[in-house]
Amino acid sequence: MAIFMIDKVKKSFANGDVEEQVLKGINLSLDEGEITALVGPSGSGKSTLLTIAAGLQRASDGHVYFNGKNMTNMSQEQIRQIRASEFGFVFQSSHLVPFLTVEEQLMLMLTISDTKIKKQEQKVEVTKILKLVEMDHRRDSYPSSLSGGEKQRVAIARAIIHQPKMLFADEPTASLDSKRSKDVMKLIQDLTKRLNITTLMVTHDEEMLTYSDRVITMKDGLIV
Template identity: 70%
Template sequence: MTLLKIKGVRKTFTNGEIEEEILKGINLSLKEGEVTAMVGASGSGKSTLLTIAAGLQPTSDGQVIFEGENMSIMSSEEVRKVRASKFGFVFQFAYLVPFLTVEEQLQLMLDVSETKLKKQEQKNEVNRILKLVGMDHRKMAYPSSLSGGERQRVAIARAIIHKPKVLFADEPTASLDSKKSEEVMLLIRDLTKTLNITTLMVTHDEEMLVYTDRIIKMSDGVILQDVI
């Protein structure tokens, strides 16, 4: 089922008297249970498209349709609520809170996303997700004692703890070695299938594309190639 649609999206930035069109009428539909990777040179527009799809910045023109609702005409508060409850985010670096344990990182996310779980339900859900990502044995550890791969696993757990419909991943393996990168990509792929979510990812690492269902190649603000 199509979950997220991008229709005729354009994005223009103005620098003084110079106007630059970063996205030039992008059309894209994303389905549940699929990992879609966007590739292209720096400046191709892939990161801009990711942030627009995620409601992190507005379009200059066009629509972002999520679950049949046009996010482009929502208020900033309405978009924030969608992001908090329906979207999950994984970045190049884990950005874990240094003074919180692994368990507390996930509990904090549940609080921020305004889930209505009771304390024991929260604890059960945290344990379930940590086991799913292979980090249940480290739930009392602090970020400083984790390896890079472990920190990224916790970041992924934090991104899915509130049961989002879409996972946005911006260069999720860029700070990892090849072995850890493969492990993280396998985890993202497996979680996408197991939880039937939609994953949209930006990456420069072409070796990670074997773990995706679809590859979108961008250049100069347009989609050059869309391979399923």
């Protein structure tokens, strides 16, 4: 069942006196519990499409539907509320807060997100998620003592702790070696299926495509 739809989405940017069209009419639907990978050369529009889908910027034309609702017609505050409650984000860098422990990173996310988890149940949920990503033994550790793979595991835990329906991943393995990249992708694949999360991922690493349900190739602002 489609939970996310992108309908005839276009995006243009002003480049001096010239308008540069980055996306030229994209149609895409995403099903629940599915991992979709966006691939293509640099400048093809992958990251622009991801950020529009995630509500981080608006399309110049077209519509984005999440859970049957048209995000294109929403106010910035309404979109912020969806991002805070229904979306999770993982990037190339973990962006962990250096002075917070692993457990505190997740507790902070619960504090700033519009989570449905009751306050008295949040510690239990943190323990559950840390066990899922095999990082419970490092819950009192600071980012400086973690390996690159461990940091990404914590970043993934932080992205899903508030029980989002969508996970957006922009080059989540780009800073990792081959073994750690596979470990992180296996984790994303497992969590997507176990928690019924819909994942949209941008990647340049062809080895990571084996963990995806669908691969969408983009070129010159179009799906090819």
